[in-house]
Amino acid sequence: MKKGFALVLICLLLLTACSSNSGSKNSGNTAADTGKTENTTATEPAQAKEITIWAWDPAFNIAALEVAKAEYAKTNPDVKINIVEYAQADIIQKLNTGLNSGTTKGLPNIVLIEDYRSQSFLQSYKDSFYDLSSSIKGTDFADYKSGPTSLDGKQYGIPFDSGVTGLYLRTDYLEQAGYKLADLQDIDWKQYIEIGKAVKEKTGKALITLDPNDLGLIRVMIQSAGEWYLKEDGKTPNIAGNAPLKEAFEIYKELTESNVAKVHADWSQFVAALNSGDVASVPTGNWITPSITAEASQSGKWGIAPLPKLTVNKSVHASNLGGSSWYVMNVDGKETAADFMAKTFGSNVEMYQKLLTDIGVIGTFKAAAGGEAYSQANEFFSGQKIVSDFAAWTEQIPSVNYGINTYAIEDILIVEMQNYLNGKDIDSVLSDAQAQAESQIK
Amino acid sequence: MHQTNSKLRFRTKSVLTGWSFVLLAVILIFVFYFYPMLQALILSFQTGTGSNLTFTGFDNYSRLLSDKTFIVSVKNTFIYLLVQVPLMIILALFISVLLNDSKLRFKGFFRTAIFLPCVTSLVAYSVVFKYLFSGNGLVNTMLLKLHLVSAPIEWITDPFWAKITIIIAITWRWTGYNMIFYLSALQNIDHSIYEAAKIDGASSTRQFFGITVPLLKPIILFTSITSTIGTLQLFDEVMNITKGGPGNATQTISQYIYNLSFKYAADFGYAATVSYSIVIMIALLSVIQFKVAGDKNG
Numbered sequence: 104m105k106k107g108f109a110l111v112l113i114c115l116l117l118l119t120a121c122s123s124n125s126g127s128k129n130s131g132n133t134a135a136d137t138g139k140t141e142n143t144t145a146t147e148p149a150q151a152k153e154i155t156i157w158a159w160d161p162a163f164n165i166a167a168l169e170v171a172k173a174e175y176a177k178t179n180p181d182v183k184i185n186i187v188e189y190a191q192a193d194i195i196q197k198l199n200t201g202l203n204s205g206t207t208k209g210l211p212n213i214v215l216i217e218d219y220r221s222q223s224f225l226q227s228y229k230d231s232f233y234d235l236s237s238s239i240k241g242t243d244f245a246d247y248k249s250g251p252t253s254l255d256g257k258q259y260g261i262p263f264d265s266g267v268t269g270l271y272l273r274t275d276y277l278e279q280a281g282y283k284l285a286d287l288q289d290i291d292w293k294q295y296i297e298i299g300k301a302v303k304e305k306t307g308k309a310l311i312t313l314d315p316n317d318l319g320l321i322r323v324m325i326q327s328a329g330e331w332y333l334k335e336d337g338k339t340p341n342i343a344g345n346a347p348l349k350e351a352f353e354i355y356k357e358l359t360e361s362n363v364a365k366v367h368a369d370w371s372q373f374v375a376a377l378n379s380g381d382v383a384s385v386p387t388g389n390w391i392t393p394s395i396t397a398e399a400s401q402s403g404k405w406g407i408a409p410l411p412k413l414t415v416n417k418s419v420h421a422s423n424l425g426g427s428s429w430y431v432m433n434v435d436g437k438e439t440a441a442d443f444m445a446k447t448f449g450s451n452v453e454m455y456q457k458l459l460t461d462i463g464v465i466g467t468f469k470a471a472a473g474g475e476a477y478s479q480a481n482e483f484f485s486g487q488k489i490v491s492d493f494a495a496w497t498e499q500i501p502s503v504n505y506g507i508n509t510y511a512i513e514d515i516l517i518v519e520m521q522n523y524l525n526g527k528d529i530d531s532v533l534s535d536a537q538a539q540a541e542s543q544i545k
Numbered sequence: 546m547h548q549t550n551s552k553l554r555f556r557t558k559s560v561l562t563g564w565s566f567v568l569l570a571v572i573l574i575f576v577f578y579f580y581p582m583l584q585a586l587i588l589s590f591q592t593g594t595g596s597n598l599t600f601t602g603f604d605n606y607s608r609l610l611s612d613k614t615f616i617v618s619v620k621n622t623f624i625y626l627l628v629q630v631p632l633m634i635i636l637a638l639f640i641s642v643l644l645n646d647s648k649l650r651f652k653g654f655f656r657t658a659i660f661l662p663c664v665t666s667l668v669a670y671s672v673v674f675k676y677l678f679s680g681n682g683l684v685n686t687m688l689l690k691l692h693l694v695s696a697p698i699e700w701i702t703d704p705f706w707a708k709i710t711i712i713i714a715i716t717w718r719w720t721g722y723n724m725i726f727y728l729s730a731l732q733n734i735d736h737s738i739y740e741a742a743k744i745d746g747a748s749s750t751r752q753f754f755g756i757t758v759p760l761l762k763p764i765i766l767f768t769s770i771t772s773t774i775g776t777l778q779l780f781d782e783v784m785n786i787t788k789g790g791p792g793n794a795t796q797t798i799s800q801y802i803y804n805l806s807f808k809y810a811a812d813f814g815y816a817a818t819v820s821y822s823i824v825i826m827i828a829l830l831s832v833i834q835f836k837v838a839g840d841k842n843g
Contacts, residue, residue: 192807199811203596223810227595315702316790368679368701368787507594511809514614514793521704521792539613 153183154212154440159191162393163264164215164427166462171447174454178446182439191217202228210432212440215263217427218251222337223507224430225254232259233431238441239449245467247502252428259430261444262467266388266426267497268323269407270295271395273308274485276383280305287408289420292324292354295384295411299363302383310363310383312376313355318513318520319424323386324351327422328413329501332513332540337506340540342516343533346415352532354413356524386410388424389493393463396483403485409496421499426467465493472497508544515539589817594810605818615819617793618801619826621708625797626776629712634769637720641727642757656728660721667718671785674714675701678786704794707787711795714782719775723768730764731757766838773830777823798823 158164165188172184189197194214201210202224216224225232236258241249244262252260274284280301287298299310313320325331328347333340342348358364365382367373376382377391378398385391395405409420429448431440447454448468455471458464460479471477472494480486519536523529564571589605591598609615644655662670677683678700685697700710734756742752758765780799783789789796789804796804798819805816 196807199595199807203811203813205596223594227597227811229597315792316788366680366699366702369675372679507810514804514809517790518614518617518792521794542608542611543614 152181153185154436154443155185155187156213156215157187157189157194157197157211158215159189159194161188163390163462163464167263167458167464170454170457170461171443171451174447174451175443179443182443184443187211195220198224202231207231207432207434210434212432212434212436213444214430214432215427216260216430217425218248218266218423219425219505219509221251221260221428221430222254222505225259226507231433233433233437233441235259235261235431235441235444238445243449243469245469245497245500247423247500248426248428248467250502250504260428261430261448263428263448264390264426265465265467265493265497266390266423267465267493267500268386268388268410268422268424269489269493269496270410271377271385271387271391272406272408273380273383273401273404274406275404276302276306276308284406284408287411289409290411291414292350292411293357293414296354296357296361296363299358299383300361303363306383308383309365309376309381311358311385312365312367312373312382313358314367314369314373315521316368316517318516320386321348321351321355321516321520322509322513323410323422323424324354324413324418326501326503327410327420328416328418329503330416331503331505332509332516333504333506335504337504338544340512340537340544342512342540343530343537345533347413347418349529349533350413350415352520352523352529355520359524388426389465389489390425392489396463402483405484406487407484407489407492409492417501419499419501421496421501423500459490465490465497467497508540511543512536512540515543585817585820588814589821591814592812593814594812598814601814605815608815609818609822614793614796615798615801615822618796618798619822621793621795622777622779622797624708625712625715625779626773629715630769630772630776632712633716633720633772634723634765636716637723637768638727638758638761638765640720641724641731642753644724645728645731656724659724662718662720663722665718667781668785670718671714671782674710674717674782675786678710701787702791704791707791707795710786711782714786715776715779718782719772723772726764726768727761730761734760762838766834769838770831770834773834774827777827777830 156168158168165186168186172186175182175184194216198210198214198216201207234257239258239261241253241258241262244252245265248260248262252258252262270287272284272287277283277287277298280298282298282301287295290298296310302308302310325345325347330345330347331341332348365376367376374394377385377395378401380401385395395401410422412418412420429444431437431444448466450468452468452471452474455464455466455468456474456476458466459471459474459476472491476490477494478488478491481489515536519527519532522535523532588598590600590602592601592604593599640659643649644652644659649655678685680697680699680702682700684700685694688694689697698706700706738756739752742756747755778799779797780803783795783797783800784803787795789800802816802819805812805819
């Protein structure tokens with residue numbers, strides 16, 4: 104009796120030990136599973152019947168996916184495509200935990216990843232993403248997109264929307280201050296602040312709204328000069344002695360000190376500031392267009408000028424903010440997923456015209472820029488051909504290596520920026536940030 | 546001999562029967578508590594992004610000591626702890642004594658009203674607070690209307706006021722929770738003790754410090770330990786109201802763990818190390834609290 108019970112106890116303990124081990128062994132199992140299915144797909148070339156895609160922003164990315172889904176259904180009516188909407192932060196969490204746990208169950212076939220983060224996923228989870236080199240050509244897309252979407256010479260991402268920036272302006276406020284849109288075609292950031300002072304004096308409106316927790320503007324400025332937080336290798340921090348970064352910091356401080364900037368704390372306050380007419384300009388990515396045009400009463404009052412530039416280096420009037428690309432996961436159904444992407448976002452010029460007219464998506468597929476939709480005048484912006492302007496600026500965006508630590512370094516810089524605004528010397532601000540970045544990034 | 550043998554057999558049998566009752570719970574605890582804890586400990590000795598982890602010994606722990614962001618996060622967390630926990634406990638004690646007054650009318654209503662914040666969703670209330678305290682939010686509008694301030698207070702975007710906002714938010718959320726413990730303890734105090742004190746001429750303040758506080762001591766210890774643990778793990782409010790900002794002025798240790806895992810290039814090894822630092826801190830603080838406030842046998 105006693106022995107029997109002990110035996111049961113031991114068996115139970117062993118069982119638990121096994122079950123707790125299975126977690127770490129899971130990856131092996133699934134790899135075997137995948138191998139099996141690969142074999143079956145090899146013998147029966149039938150495609151996967153169902154693929155799942157994760158993306159954020161229903162008005163933009165999801166809407167674009169719906170267009171692509173309808174387009175793909177014309178030639179492949181049997182494939183069921185599930186589009187799942189998650190917030191970007193949720194996608195990052197789910198991907199990280201899913202990939203890290205070693206089990207591919209629950210992961211999608213295609214996922215949208217922001218360009219600033221894509222390398223951290225590609226490098227951290229090698230073999231988890233499907234090599235698309237045979238499905239699409241990286242050179243078909245805007246050059247600056249190749250850095251984030253490829254690794255070791257292989258193309259992993261399908262470059263999607265352009266984060267090309269422009270300077271959105273309230274032309275009515277500018278006119279009250281004695282300026283025209285034409286006066287802002289070739290200015291630097293210092294001239295921009297001077298104009299802002301005049302606008303503030305004449306209209307009482309702020310020039311710009313800033314979020315102290317978001318250095319997007321700094322990113323925009325340094326990329327316009329072909330520099331980044333990291334050196335070309337994507338690993339060495341490039342903060343102390345980075346002339347564009349130094350000038351960007353100085354401009355940021357001048358913006359806050361010359362009383363032309365308003366402060367906002369989150370996205371909704373940011374959009375509210377634009378729509379309520381509180382600010383005269385927004386230097387940001389073209390994806391803001393739908394948010395600006397949402398306030399129909401301001402039609403005809405906005406215009407878009409090229410981005411102001413820095414005085415140092417080879418800064419140009421074009422830069423990038425945000426932007427994201429599609430990635431196919433190395434799980435069952437990858438061939439179907441790759442086929443879907445190649446036939447839609449990877450080649451379909453017609454579809455890009457539809458994306459632009461229906462949703463306002465400016466893609467980075469080079470061939471699409473020649474289409475008709477790209478040269479249409481926009482009534483909201485007083486007939487300005489904003490898309491062809493953006494398309495032209497897209498070509499000038501300097502390519503930089505975002506590396507894998509954009510947000511880690513930015514959090515260090517946000518703190519140092521506060522110190523700088525409170526009076527700390529700029530050179531020690533940058534060298535302190537450099538030292539901290541070096542100790543944190545390994 | 547035979548008797549002792551059967552006694553022994555009986556004892557083993559009863560021990561085994563006892564174990565068989567708790568076996569399932571023990572197994573579940575091992576699988577879902579101790580195994581992950583052990584895994585996390587192992588993880589804390591590894592470095593690398595995502596799944597490219599390599600063993601680096603105590604590297605993460607030495608990095609912890611020179612990591613400015615970590616030190617700031619610890620400092621912020623302890624500011625919340627030192628300001629908010631005593632504030633909340635005194636407030637909860639005060640309110641519970643008021644609500645325990647037998648002459649008070651609408652007791653049920655007041656108790657529910659003060660307890661209600663504890664059952665609201667953490668995220669929902671954080672979002673509401675964010676809007677209440679925003680630049681042109683209700684709080685600023687009221688302060689301006691009452692002429693208490695001349696310009697709107699930067700509740701969320703100023704480092705000092707952002708901390709105050711967080712403290713107000715967590716105090717609002719958790720005071721009622723602690724109050725419930727005090728209320729139930731107060732109801733266990735025999736009313737005759739107070740009557741005797743009254744006959745002896747003790748004032749109500751004297752009664753409070755002489756009777757209520759000493760008799761509530763175990764509960765005060767309990768609430769201060771749970772509040773300490775809660776504050777050291779503070780995450781939702783900061784994440785939703787200020788995102789740790791401005792700069793890292795309101796960032797807590799838990800939020801730093803989140804950032805290391807999901808905002809930056811996923812460094813789960815170092816994040817596990819930071820998690821273990823919280824474990825160590827909670828253990829130390831709980832021991833200290835027991836030593837200072839606990840009874841010798843408790």
